[in-house]
Amino acid sequence: MTTASAEPLLSLRNVEVVYDNVSLAVSGVSLDVPEGQLIALLGANGAGKSTTLRSISGLLQAARGKVTRGEIRYAGQLVNTLSPQDRVKLGIVQVLEGRHVFEQLTTNENLEAACPVEMSRAEMRSALDRAYTFFPRLAERRNATSGYLSGGEQQMLAIARALMTRPRMLMLDEPSLGLSPMLTTEIFSIIRRINREEGISVLLVEQNAFAALDLVSHGYLIESGRVVMHDTATAMKNNPDIQEFYLGGHGVNFRDIKHYRRRKRWLT
Amino acid sequence: MFYRLSGVRHFSYTGDRSLYRIPFERNAALALLAAAILAPWIIGELTLTSLVQPWLIWTSAALGLNLVVGWAGQLHLGYAAVMGVGAYAGTHAARSGVPWEIAIVLAGFASMVIGSVFSIAALRVKGLYLALTTLAMQFVIDWSIVHLSVVSGGALASLRAPDMSLLGFEINGTAGLYYVALAWCVLVTIFMMNLRRSALGRALMAVREKDYAAEIIGVRSFVFKLVAFAASSFIAGVSGAVLIATYYHIVTPDQFSTQVSIQVLAMVIVGGLGSIIGTYLGTALILIMPGLVAALFHGATELFDLRIGVETLAHLPNAAYGALIMGCLLWEPLGLGRLYHNMRSYLIAWPFGYLKK
């Protein structure tokens, strides 16, 4: 563990999520995001990463899901029952998986839509400028209809739009989805800048575990709705299990699988 | 309790697919049927002709609509027009000397032809757009009936239906007309009950859930939509003709207006999509509600000596009717049939609630 402040910005304790009142998607996830840190949440498809993020941002309701157990604390406050809107006001924002931009709006309008209503015109302009300095590509296309932007540009727009809400904690759900390695690197370096320059804490969900672990300080590994591993990024990168199953190591061997299963049981 | 069963257990497929899966329900249905047959001797003539008989006819009509909307999942806002086609076809046929039993069947086929035109729209669009097309078709049919004096019967726009007779017997007493309505209603109900466990019924439900998915597993959604519309239109046509022959005795265009389409749809939805017993309950509720509300307000004005205008009294039942539809949707979107079902599954397991499936 690092020597981060005693109370993390966000902490999940034993969170359990059920969809449609029946299907258990996440069972007992606990994780911490210390203020100003970059944290990764890794796991296979269907492990429950997006579900965890939704439980934090409050978007579960939209997917007919519910937090049935556990606590979600943000800045010392219990946020389990707050509406998504109120959580955004507190500074939690989630960038959705798969580029949900407002397709019929222009780039600029996408950003304006995300401005809090109480923001003054001047504040909005400076917020726009700031967003465009992070994403100069978007500035070039500010009056283009966003539905016609390229995939990478749409992903950038989605991140920039989240920044317009003046967050303290940014959650990104697979920002590299469907992007070329070059673009992924570019986006990741922007995420790092956002974290450094703005002091925004980041919780990053990624399939691309190599790239993610290069970026973050700590990582959590989640499987079938449970956290099975939590360590520093370097330690995780060197962990043989992770190398084997998530980073694609050498040939699979049954002794290792057994070893891994045992370990997993012990962790959960 | 009544059901004297703790849960439903079947040990063979035949048992599981039987019409009545619980002996009690079969006995209850038989008892109800016996009561319906004895009704002319049990209840007063006025109740019989002004409540029970229209209830039975509208229930048969609503069951036909439920076939399209509840089973096949196709929105239909022009059902009354299809009924109207049957009513006019049947009346014209009977007036020109065709015996009633044939006239009624002709009415069914006339509606089937027109109703299948509706299904052409259903093959192209669905959901909201289908609802809009059928609504527009209702207007077109209404318009044609009103404006073609050959159909509507000239300047007065009303046609008298000849007296009912079946197989050469004059049917003119209240009881006789009631039995015609009852027979038709029982026939439609038996058809619908068996539909649920037939291949056709299952195919329709597959089309309702996802038509292209049904297509993939080999259900020709095109054919089944057509069949659903045709069958439902046939029921609509016969119901329309029976309505005229045994109840209204005179046919006029406004008997089958858009408002009536909405009313039948309300019966189906308040009763519960795809539920037979629900359709009976929903029809009853929609039919008696306006009278009930009117009586209620009338009583209240007398009792408290309120000064409510005549016009207000006349329109309040309408407002209550609208509120009833809205309330049912908010309170139990699955309809009265669902309430019955919940009660049934509670009582089947009672007193061993934990046995509930």
Next chain:
Amino acid sequence: MDWILFLELAANGAVTGLLYAMVAISIVLIFKSSAVPNLAQGALVMVGAYAVLAFSDWLGLPMWLAIPAAMVFMFGLGIGIERHALRRLAGQPIIMILMMTLGLDIFLRGITLAAFGGSARRMDLGISDDPLFVGQILMSRVHLTGAAVALMVFAALVLFFRTRRGIRLRAISNDYVASWSVGIGVEQGVALSWALAAVISTIAGVFWGAVQGVDQSLSLLLLKSLTVAVLGGLDSLPGAIVAGILLGVLESVVSGYLDPLVGGGSRELVVAVTLILTVLIRPHGLFGDRSVERI
């Protein structure tokens, strides 16, 4: 061919069409924000007209005060309808939503007639009934004023959609989940669109009331405005204006030549046939988003 007659029919049709468009705009607003096809739109126009009469006849307000007062009332009514009737049906199948708006239509008509009685009333806007000759073409002043107001409403909406609140409303109609994710109040946005629709219905009610009197027949505007909305593309405001003019002209010209042959009443037929053909040939209308067909 009599060109003067044709032009007169077309011009009057276009003007009437703009009045249809005003009602259609309300349908489009609601459909855009929440994908709810509001079949109670005709009743909403009728309630709006009666609300104006209530303020002017019952409370004795002058017209220029009664209309804004009614608009405020209708704003509240729109929000109330959304909150108590439609919001709880979100996510239900379309048939439930359609039935809800049909029930609402019956309820609103019933309650209004219970309050005001069924006999027709006059809506006096102080616009003279004298015919107006534009060149050789005879036109009605009330219709012309109404058409001008319809265009103004449209322009005001276009401007509104450029403001931040308007942009948020467009964002909502674009993507609910994304709107939630950046803290846009989707529910409030949908309620606002109902409120705006109710306010516009009031304006439409005023002019339609002035044209044909205030009674139950105002609710029959539903079929025409629905046809205009579908023809323009259910989610397109400019579409509503263009389609309104188009349908108005079509209806007026066709019925002008057809009525003498069939003995009147062919207007409704033209409208219904237009609706059927639009849905079957081009469900997304002239300007609508193709993807709306999926609903």
